[in-house]
Amino acid sequence: MAAYGEVTTARKWRWGLIDLVVVVVVLIPVLWIVSLSLKTPETLTDGSLIPREWTLDNYRSIFSTGLFTRALINSIGIALIATAVAVLLGMMAAYAVARLDFPGKRLLVGVSLLIAMFPQISLVTPLFEIERVLRLFDTWPGLILPYITFSLPLAIYTLSAFFRQIPWDLEKAAKMDGATQAQAFRMVVAPLAAPGLVTTAILVFIFCWNDFLFAVSLTSTEASRTAPVALSFFTGESQFEDPTGTISAAAVVITIPIITFVLLFQRRIVSGLTAGSVKG
Amino acid sequence: MSVVAAILLDQVSKKFPDGTLAVADVNLEISDGEFVILVGPSGCGKSTTLNMIAGLEDVSSGDIFIDGERVNDRPPKDRDIAMVFQSYALYPNMTVRGNISFPLRLAKMDKREIERRVREVAHILELEPLLDRKPANLSGGQRQRVAMGRAIVRSPKAFLMDEPLSNLDAKLRVQMRTQLSRLQKRLGTTTVYVTHDQTEAMTLGDRVVVMRAGRVQQVGPPQELYDHPINLFVAGFIGSPAMNFLPARLTNGKLHTALGDLPMDDRMRGALTSAERTSDDLILGIRPEHFEDASLVDEHVYDTGVIFEAEPDVVESMGSDKYVYFALDVERAQARELEELAAETGTELTTGGLQLVTRFSAESAASEGRTVRVWVNIDKAHLFDPDTGRNLTR
Secondary structure (H helix, E strand, C coil): CCCCCCCCHHHHHHHHHHHHHHHHHHHHHHHHHHHHHCECHHHCCCCCCCCCCECCHHHHHHHHCCHHHHHHHHHHHHHHHHHHHHHHHHHHHHHHHHHCCCCCHHHHHHHHHHHHHCCCHHHHHHHHHHHHHCCCCCCHHHHHHHHHHHHHHHHHHHHHHHHHHCCHHHHHHHHHCCCCHHHHHHHHHHHHHHHHHHHHHHHHHHHHHHCCHHHHHCCCCCCCCCHHHHHHCCCCCCCCCCCHHHHHHHHHHHHHHHHHHHHHHHHHHHHHHHCCCCCC | CCCCCCEEEEEEEEECCCCCEEEEEEEEEECCCCEEEEECCCCCCHHHHHHHHHCCCCCCEEEEEECCEECCCCCHHHCCEEEECCCCCCCCCCCHHHHHHHHHHHCCCCHHHHHHHHHHHHHHCCCHHHCCCCHHHCCHHHHHHHHHHHHHCCCCCEEEEECCCCCCCHHHHHHHHHHHHHHHHHHCCEEEEEECCHHHHHHHCCEEEEEECCEEEEEECHHHHHHCCCEHHHHHHCCCCCCEEEEEEEECCEEEECCEEEECCHHHHHHHHHCCCCCCEEEEEECHHHEEEHHHCCHHHHHHEEEEEECCCEEEECCCEEEEEEEECCCCCCCHHHHHHHHHHCHHHCCCCEEEEEEEECCCCCCCCCCEEEEEEHHHCEEECCCCCEECCC
16 A cells, blocks of 8 residues: 555546646636637627637727726726735835734734735725715725725735744844844845745735725726726627627736736745745 | 953843843953853853844943943944854855955945955955855855854954854864864954853853853853852853762861762861851862872872772773763752753753762773772862852862
8 A cells, every 4th residue: 555645656647637627627717708708799609618700809899999998007007006005014014023022013913814804895885985085986096095905914914924034133144244224124134025025916916906896886987997897897889789708808808917927926926825834 | 541441341231121131230341352252051141241242132231332432322333343143144145255245335345345355355264166156055164154254354343253153063163163263363353252062162262251140150261260160050061071069068177978088188178267158068079080090090199189989880981081970879969050050951850869970091991880999189179158159169
């Protein structure tokens, strides 16, 4: 009998098969939507995975009106700003959490985790009321603020795990070598924490980019409507036209940046998520 | 012109927020170019003292002067001292050159001058072929040298070293110890060196400061500490194998011990009459080398000591001499300081009676299980007060 953990041929095949099933189950919907986006309206419902007639009309049409383009710009702008602010604030908070012992530290970490766990749907109505009063409703800041709020705990958590891995001696050494606190941070700590910063930025960006709930409840016009919401508002040119093709095309388009990011940085993301749990 | 101490600690104390007193009333004057060792068991406050000199820890009370200037409120960068850490603390994102030149770059030194100094330091420490490597690709000894290089490159007023050799393997440690000593002599820079290893303390320092529970026990040249320890703690801490401690009772002008009734010489008698003590119970301290196989001792020195018979428990031949262990069936000497020392070395777990460690000449024929006659040099023995731990015969 094979010892535990030993890789035998049978074992390899079994796991390979299970992996394959999982990958197929996950990828079929994605392939399906790509296929739909490339079909003509007539062949849309033919049930075939491989389109019988190939067309890029759906892609042309989503970019023809400017509505989707505008939503993409909103999405990119809002997600980038929210990410930048969240990572910056998260970096400072995480540094403090990792390095300093201050009264209420556990409480701070606890509360920030609580925020991350809070059901967002229950906050939608109060946020809506607050933003209406503050005139933030249907503006960029109106979305950026809640995004920062909900992604900060994640940022603090991952970044503090990274900071904790950096030996404190390095900072002390930098100070002994003549660096100010700021120089020690900039020249020694930050370069070492860079992978953590990148990981956190990507995770926060994905969170902001994918959000639908806040985006649909806190926007009303194209002034701030993001791509996932715009997509749900797609209708056919007439009431008899089925928007499935265009929705599919838009769905494919908004997936591209995420897939690109993840492919580029997948190693980093995995090590970022497991940092602290293994070494910290 | 008055001579200003390179580093002066005036009644320096450190109290941590949780109330523990890590360092208490330390007074220390280190002169220019001196190599001073702070030694003691873990938690004795030696590293905290070093960190206070460095400026990495605040001073709770007292003053620290460097070159005559009070530096209590100065950040580390304005004290002009360099530090070598136990972990070396090399910047992993920089090459060896980057690491060594880091302090100079921070000081905004001219590029050519930086290059010249880095080359010079690399030459002294034999790091030239490694300048473009990252710390991850260096061996332990090489990393240690880079850490040294980073410290000496800007010619600071003083070096502070926090157990710089303790991460090296035994052989390399001995080698680096000699190199370090040579380097310090060559540069002539004031050095404060922290270690828990009494061998390093004995071999490296011009002067050794023995600390215990935040307090300085004794300050002096290594030999003085070895020959005239001020109390049980210093006596037991300095020297390897450690000094033997035997319970002794003063009766009728003789010392009643497990080795027999020992006569007292004038030195002891004088010490006992002049010193204040609480009872006739004493602790006798004898170093291993003050025992000898009686058959190898010249007749005419017999009188300076006494002879007893015992059966060796274990005999370890070191080549140059023999360590002979005797298990004596008596209680071990009891004193708080001895318990602390035992806890530090882990020997408090050994049960049973007293273990006597002796060092015989290599020619001795002593072997396990065969009774030998052992000669003890009473001249060099110490008497301690078990209550205060004080050495009465110093």
